[in-house]
Amino acid sequence: MKLITAVIKPYRLDAVKEALQAFGVDGLTVTEASGYGRQRGHTEVYRGAEYTVDLVPKIRIEVLVEDADADQLLDVLVKAAWTGKIGDGKVWSVPVETVIRVRTGERGPDAL
Amino acid sequence: MKLITAVIKPYRLDAVKEALQAFGVDGLTVTEASGYGRQRGHTEVYRGAEYTVDLVPKIRIEVLVEDADADQLLDVLVKAAWTGKIGDGKVWSVPVETVIRVRTGERGPDAL
Amino acid sequence: MKLITAVIKPYRLDAVKEALQAFGVDGLTVTEASGYGRQRGHTEVYRGAEYTVDLVPKIRIEVLVEDADADQLLDVLVKAAWTGKIGDGKVWSVPVETVIRVRTGERGPDAL
Amino acid sequence: MPDGFSAGDTAFVLISAALVMLMTPGLAFFYGGMVRVKSVLNMLVMSFIALGIVTVLWVLYGYSLSFGTDAFHGLIGNLDHVGMRGIGMNDLAGSIPVTAFSAFQLMFAVITPALISGAIADRAKFAAWGLFVALWVTIVYFPVAHWVFFFDNGHGGWLGDRNGVIDFAGGTAVHINAGMAGLALCLVLGKRVGFKKDPMRPHSLPLVMLGSGLLWFGWFGFNAGSALAANGLAGMAFMNTQIATGAAMLGWLAFERIKHGAFTSLGAASGAVAGLVAITPACGSVSMLGALAIGLIAGAICAAAISLKYRLGFDDSLDVVGVHAVGGAIGSLLIGFFATGHVGQTARGLFYGGGAGQLGKQAMGVAVVAVYSFVISWLLGQAIQKTIGFRVSEDVEVAGIDQVEHAESAYDFSTVGASLSRALSSHAPTGSPVATKTEVDA
Amino acid sequence: MPDGFSAGDTAFVLISAALVMLMTPGLAFFYGGMVRVKSVLNMLVMSFIALGIVTVLWVLYGYSLSFGTDAFHGLIGNLDHVGMRGIGMNDLAGSIPVTAFSAFQLMFAVITPALISGAIADRAKFAAWGLFVALWVTIVYFPVAHWVFFFDNGHGGWLGDRNGVIDFAGGTAVHINAGMAGLALCLVLGKRVGFKKDPMRPHSLPLVMLGSGLLWFGWFGFNAGSALAANGLAGMAFMNTQIATGAAMLGWLAFERIKHGAFTSLGAASGAVAGLVAITPACGSVSMLGALAIGLIAGAICAAAISLKYRLGFDDSLDVVGVHAVGGAIGSLLIGFFATGHVGQTARGLFYGGGAGQLGKQAMGVAVVAVYSFVISWLLGQAIQKTIGFRVSEDVEVAGIDQVEHAESAYDFSTVGASLSRALSSHAPTGSPVATKTEVDA
Amino acid sequence: MPDGFSAGDTAFVLISAALVMLMTPGLAFFYGGMVRVKSVLNMLVMSFIALGIVTVLWVLYGYSLSFGTDAFHGLIGNLDHVGMRGIGMNDLAGSIPVTAFSAFQLMFAVITPALISGAIADRAKFAAWGLFVALWVTIVYFPVAHWVFFFDNGHGGWLGDRNGVIDFAGGTAVHINAGMAGLALCLVLGKRVGFKKDPMRPHSLPLVMLGSGLLWFGWFGFNAGSALAANGLAGMAFMNTQIATGAAMLGWLAFERIKHGAFTSLGAASGAVAGLVAITPACGSVSMLGALAIGLIAGAICAAAISLKYRLGFDDSLDVVGVHAVGGAIGSLLIGFFATGHVGQTARGLFYGGGAGQLGKQAMGVAVVAVYSFVISWLLGQAIQKTIGFRVSEDVEVAGIDQVEHAESAYDFSTVGASLSRALSSHAPTGSPVATKTEVDA
């Protein structure tokens, strides 16, 4: 199995969720994150001083998938998250040894 | 070494912490997350319109362990997080190459 | 490629960002986390009762790097995050199979 | 306007009524800040709904039961003013229009049941709470207000007018009354899931401070306004209110510092409220130094009293008993010691050569209201629990009462908020409800 | 002070003016709580800026246009008081100083444009909004206030003084006026990105409740203060305000419960505001039971009216039309039914044997103000849109208007906040601006 | 009540006192919103505690030192009213009860030290702050209030009564006084860790706006109430307050827009406060156009003044100097230009043909209070720092003062809150403190 992690623009989350569902993957875990990269942040003014806020809000998604689905899912995910503007984010995949569904104790692909 | 990640129901965190401590693992890192899966969210009403909030609050736990302890720890974790109701979450493990304790620079199992 | 994850003291984030930039790595993803370990939390008082808050705020950083840079980057990161006081945190690295830049679809090292 | 009318007094009482009205939202924030994030809205609306229900009942019959001509030996008013019948725009009550008097008194009737809600935070069905408020003001508050506040030259309420129990602005009728009802209800509903185990920390202490600030501000209307005139007595009640409140804040903080080693903001807020409560009955009969003493005593004792619930094991969630019942009783009883005879009343307390007479009367007033309120409230609570049910299920409580009872969540601070939920395309135009949740989040 | 002066009335009107002033911040919180976290500050400042702009214009010429001696058949005041010329410290308006009257009326002029802002939340350029406020009060509010509020024994404003349209405290001049302007502007600016698709949930319902609490409190100044004296009429207006507001809260909640199955806190807050709006024109002419009826009706109808925007497809973001235009119209028209002839006015409504005459006048008042406000506001909006531009770009709207228009973010709750951004070392001493962002966040 | 008594004036002053009381919580929110999330509660309680400490000292001796018969050439009051001795319920001060006057003045004494706290945000030991407040009001505020506010036909305070320095409502006694004390203390305590490097952004700008809204509202009591009667002067002071405040908001925003390219909500809030400060001394002596000018000037100059701290390198954290000292001085000096001689005073300023005489007096008033306050405050600060210590350790500051000094955290918005900490089972019943933390979080 693989763990696919995607760091995307927040307002693409809906599209990604829908694309994954269409693809047949029904579960995912989401965390709020901030990203730092080529996309610049913005400037804020406080009491006569200016500051750059260089971290940009991002959404971090984790999906566990079977090995066989991994490549296709990467494509689906990248397509759904894409806007073409700088800051669209990264997607990466890591091999996973064990996955357990807590409720049933199932392991491996059955746990997904 | 392994990195064990668990996505669990928030109110099981205490039980998990206690179980890990009893098992002899004293450190962990926690993030707040939201999960999407078979467990459904809830409906909210705002100004004459209804919405479904489909992401459910979850706690995401990361624990680094020695290879030898990994399997047992998985069991301990799953047991402590279990409620038997839908949405109990997932636990997975990934192999880790290096671990460093920042304070001392120790590497490998000593860093845990 | 490697995924390097660091859990550090929040107020070291600036130093880490600067060190990575100096090293030539321009992107990273940050999440807020809480840590539990040897460093103790603090006590709070509410309405005639005392509580221990045992989770301490931490910053969790993820950086994707090429294999060749990984070791050096670990050193840079650990050095920048270091204060020498308990609770300085952990850094670990995990092998990554694929990395994609969403905007361009580039894969592998080019995507970093 | 008729003879005896005073525009100055009218201005004072009308603005005071507005100040007292603001206390109910103030209380909502004071309580709302103290609960966990999953039940903030429920806590707020429990107070706000009292503004709706009690106002309507007041117009229908509450004013008449409380301040209609006595119908039965000082126990209740008659029905002459049902639907506010017979109240002309220019009719006077003392030097002010009856409408102004009635507005001022209405605000007391509103906040009293709202005070109770803190005792049963996080676990009461909202519809059941609404029903309780309606029944409780009818059977408990309106009569008790008649007993304590209705004066008619010895033909008025039996506690105040006929038996000389001093309660300037509502130590018995409002605070002991609400406090004992809170005790009764938290016994009926039982403890919160996790009581004594989970910390259940306040989700927003700034909101608590806001609530206490608004309460303090509004309380000048409550206490000084109870003079029903802009005169020296009002000025004295105003100063006494400020003094006791400041002193009680210091008293509570000192207690905390000694016992826990830290001054807390919640202690400052709670101490202030304890002082406000305690001086309420007494602000028209004690000197400024007396007010100082009452404040210090009330602050320290209430700070100690709130830990009783852990020892005795009742889950008075936001300390309605420890602050309102205890504070109200302290203030009412201390009149028996500190009344100077030179302020609003001629009765003197023990320390001013008046003997124990007044103290006895005060003790009677406290006891009567406490027992009456506790018993009736307990019966009402049981009746509701046994019929439509008063307490939500454990699942609902764990998931959060806001979500289930109010279909809302208090905050959405996520910069990515828009994406973390999804609107159904079919939402409003048709008004067709979406499929209801299959399982409550937990 | 000259003869006829009353210190009591002056105290009442001055404090009422302060209460009405507080309504503008109250409104800011009511609206600000309802928007998403990325546009809170913009919403707040849209109200606050009215306190700046309108106050200055009032002094320069607004007071004179509104309350100067009639210059043209009841349409507008003359310029005698430009720059507040000719207003002495001790000159009277009735029983109070002109300064007090002018302060009280100023606060009405401030809040009216602020009310409009809710219709165009999240998407208006701030400078364009400021310009709109200045033009709108000049061309719309000052004249309409003259029509409705300026009395001079039949030589005053044409709606109120010359044609007997009853509007005690501003149902037409304030609420219908603002509501219709809101409708016009949201048509000019168009829908928010994601309207009908994204939930756009309120980011802080406690802030909404705070706003509604402050509005309720301040509204006693608005309505009772409109008696311009601390007398029986003020008392009646006060009671009617409280009654209609409480009843409207219940009416709205009942509607919601039936339609959606839940009582929401936003419904409680909105219902209260709907009741306040509806009783505003009527509080000086109906009985307390009449106020009860008006409140219940307004609560339920406004609750139904806010879903019109989904059906008709205009994005009145925070329901200025559904609450203020509709609520103001309900209250104004119901005077035609419920006026008793015994409160502030002698005109009677249909239910009190007065025939349809007053109802006709009320309908005219509603129609005139609605049409005038809609047309002029639409033209003003278009003119601004075509010249300096009124709406921000889609990029800005998605990233959040606070960030781009105000260079701020509303909250920073991160315990790690200090590190999540970096100050430039060159920041303040030199004042040199940092390199501006290369791209807006999205 | 005795002859000369006015119920209208009494109503006005009592309600004004309540309004001024609300300013202290308002200030707490204004300041509390501006600090980082880790020191919110400390900031709030620094203000609230003044309500406790100063109230108690006022009753004990403060009122007597400030407003007792002059004891020493206009420098201080005598001790006749220690413990409020000799103040009867119906005794008058002018047309109002002495109790009302005393309550009104007490609220000024409360807010003045609270104002100072903003200069030393995030880094003062709470017990040391409490001690400072007690000493400072005793040695600085009570005497200065006597100098400026105590009138007794030329036998009163030396600045106001004996030397004709005009300060209607406290530009010198309150604002310059607090501002210079703030400067002294921030020099004594030193800069915050990270000053000029970390952004230290406001954690909640809505809280700041709430604070400024409440301040604005309460300030009508502060300024108009200082007429001590509900008359034309009060009306004028009221209008002037509103005008200057609105204008200053515009002035500040214009400055910001020009310098930084954006209108900020913090600028709107700060501009309003700057206007309120500047008009405070002047609102009883200038015309409405004068108030407009003062507001605009104060808004723009204060906006510029706050960046001085970066240039000169003192960490006046929340700009007490830039807003209160500078704003108070602007308002006090501009009286020397804008006093018309027709409002509350007969003295005329430069622009009204009065020559430079009044300007000289004003300059003397400003200088005397500024120097006195700075010197004594610096000495007091040093004395506390050298003995019990005034500043917390760097570890505590980095971890957050709320946690260490108050054992609380301001917010807990986590839906998973209950689990993110663990209650000790042994917590309340026994009251035994848990093992204290081994290391502060950082």
Ligand SMILES: Nc1ncnc2c1ncn2[C@@H]1O[C@H](COP(=O)(O)OP(=O)(O)O)[C@@H](O)[C@H]1O
């Ligand atoms: N080396 C990296 N390691 C981890 N995350 C990264 C890295 N580089 C970029 N990111 C994440 O990807 C996001 C987008 O990167 P950015 O350079 O701004 O745009 P783009 O990917 O379009 O070139 C960043 O905000 C950050 O969260």
Ligand SMILES: Nc1ncnc2c1ncn2[C@@H]1O[C@H](COP(=O)(O)OP(=O)(O)O)[C@@H](O)[C@H]1O
């Ligand atoms: N494929 C997946 N990848 C990542 N996280 C998942 C996946 N499926 C489920 N999860 C996580 O597990 C949680 C529980 O899953 P759910 O399907 O609701 O219940 P259960 O595990 O009991 O069948 C989800 O809320 C989500 O956080």
Ligand SMILES: Nc1ncnc2c1ncn2[C@@H]1O[C@H](COP(=O)(O)OP(=O)(O)O)[C@@H](O)[C@H]1O
């Ligand atoms: N076994 C572990 N797995 C995951 N994270 C850990 C583990 N042990 C510690 N951590 C993280 O590292 C942080 C610092 O650990 P701690 O034991 O407090 O100090 P130190 O690393 O200096 O010995 C913790 O707060 C936690 O976030």
